[in-house]
Structures are given as C-alpha cells and as structure tokens.
Amino acid sequence: MPAECTPSNSECIAQAARWLAEADHLLILTGAGLSAESGIPTFRDAQTGFWARFSPQDLATPEAFADNPERVWNWYHWRRTLIARGGVNAGHRAIAELARRSPTTLVTQNVDGLHAAAGSNPVHELHGNIWRERCPGCGCVDLRPIAESTDEEPPCCTACGHMARPDVVWFGETLPGPALEAAQQALERADCVLVVGTSNRVYPAAAIVDAAVRSSARVIELNPAATPVSSQVDCRITAAAGTALPALLR
Ligand code: OAD
Secondary structure (H helix, E strand, C coil): CCEEECCCCHHHHHHHHHHHHHCCCEEEEECCHHHHCCCCCCCCCCCCCHHHHCCHHHHCCHHHHHHCHHHHHHHHHHHHHHHHHHCCCHHHHHHHHHHHHCCEEEEECCCCCHHHHCCCCCCEECCEEEEEEECCCCCCEEECCCCCCCCCCCCECCCCCCECEEEECCCCCCCCHHHHHHHHHHHHHCCEEEEECCCCCCCCHHHHHHHHHHCCCEEEEECCCCCCCHHHCCEEECCCHHHHHHHHHC
16 A cells, blocks of 8 residues: 555655655656646546536547537637636646756646746647647647637638647547657656646556556655555655645755
C-alpha cells in the first residue's frame, strides 16, 4: 500500500519532496485537476466536470465538428474565455519551478496552455492546445496568445480559405507522435514520476502512468480522489494541487 496523506499529513509531502529533490530525471504528467483551481472545470468530476454537463460526442469528435462546426467552435471559444479569466495558479508555477531544479520532462493532457504561461518549457501536450488553430486544408497552424477575446466563429485559413479547427485531439483521433515519444523516452530514464490531477482513465495517456507504476521509478500521485492506479503508486498525496505542489517545493 502506498504512503497516503491529507494536507495535514506533512510526513507524506516531506517524503515526496525528498524523492523529487533526489531525482536524476523527473517525469511530470498532469491533467485537468491541475487547472481546477484556476476555475476551469475538469472533465469527469461529478456535478462540475464538463462531461457531467455536455456530451463529448456532440463537442469533441471530428464527426461533431463536421456536423456542426459553429456549435463545436463556440464551446471551445467559451472554454478559452474561462482559461483566460482563470490564468495560471500556484500549481502551474510550482511545476515550472520543479523543472528548473531538476532535469524534468513535462507531459500534459491539458490543452489550456497554462504550463507555458507559467514558464514551463518545453511542454509536451498529448491532447493539443486550445489556443492553436489548424487548417485541415493545407495543414498550417496558428498559435494565438492567451486572451479573453477570441473568435466566436470558426475562422478561415488565411493561406487557403478552408475552415480552421481547434488543434486539439478529439475522441477517435491519434495523439501527436512527438509528445508520445517524449513521454516514452522520459519513462525510460525517469527515476521519479509525479502524476498530478488526472483521473487516469483516458488512454493512451493513462498507459504512461500504468507503465510508470510497473517501472522501478518512484511514483507520486497527487489527487484529492482515488484513481485506478492509486493503490499501486509509491506515495499518494490526497490534496489539491494548488496547495500541495508549493508545499513540495518548501
Ligand atoms: P478528469 O476530469 O478525468 O480528471 C480530473 C482529476 O483531477 C480527477 O481525478 C480529480 O479528482 C482531480 N482533481 C480535481 N481537482 C483537483 C485539484 N484541485 N488538484 C488536483 N487534482 C484535482 O481529467 P483528465 O484526467 O485530465 O481529453 O482527463 C483526461 C482527458 O479526458 C482530457 O484531456 C480530455 C478528457 O476527455 C480530451 O478532450 C481528448
């Protein structure tokens, strides 16, 4: 059984902090829970998660975009306004600081761009980036800055005139190879893996965590709720990321 703690259990945070400080190579994998304290809903939390209120089939598939691009684009526009309003939180900043202290590979399922906004670089984005548009016609991409005012309608590509789409990974689509490869390479050399704010339910991202718990690396999970891997990790911190991550630095 992993060491398990609550925010008041400083022993567990102290142990995780020691492992992070000792790490020769750290792999950090993040999910929607990291941005929850920026006021951005997660996907699967009961009541508040996006998928408790919206249907992924209507909003996050290529078929949905083909069927009704305005509806899909508008949902992403609304999410962009939430992200711009929320901005980075103490958890994003703490992760950027961790990566300055030790050799780190940062892999995220989040599309919000908040790791980069907090100063992390590079960020390996498994599910794309909501601030980037991609033209399915000519393939060109355009990364916009994080801003409250964004297009409410799908824009047309300035090069070829085709309707652009958000450069995110929808259900049924393939993950970007370079991000997956970066995660795979990091798994081979990481001696410590920190998994933050993900339900570990969406594959292939969850397979990275499955592989980490089978490896010899020390795996730390930071999540207020249990996930399918919680019983297999080496240290489980049951706290909010915005509180526990800064504590791990101290
Ligand atoms: P989920 O919504 O599935 O899981 C979020 C996790 O964050 C849950 O396990 C929560 O317990 C945890 N959590 C909530 N608040 C937290 C906090 N303050 N600090 C730390 N953890 C907290 O989100 P993901 O696992 O990221 O994909 O979801 C994976 C993918 O499923 C997303 O990238 C998205 C979604 O469908 C696509 O859209 C392709």
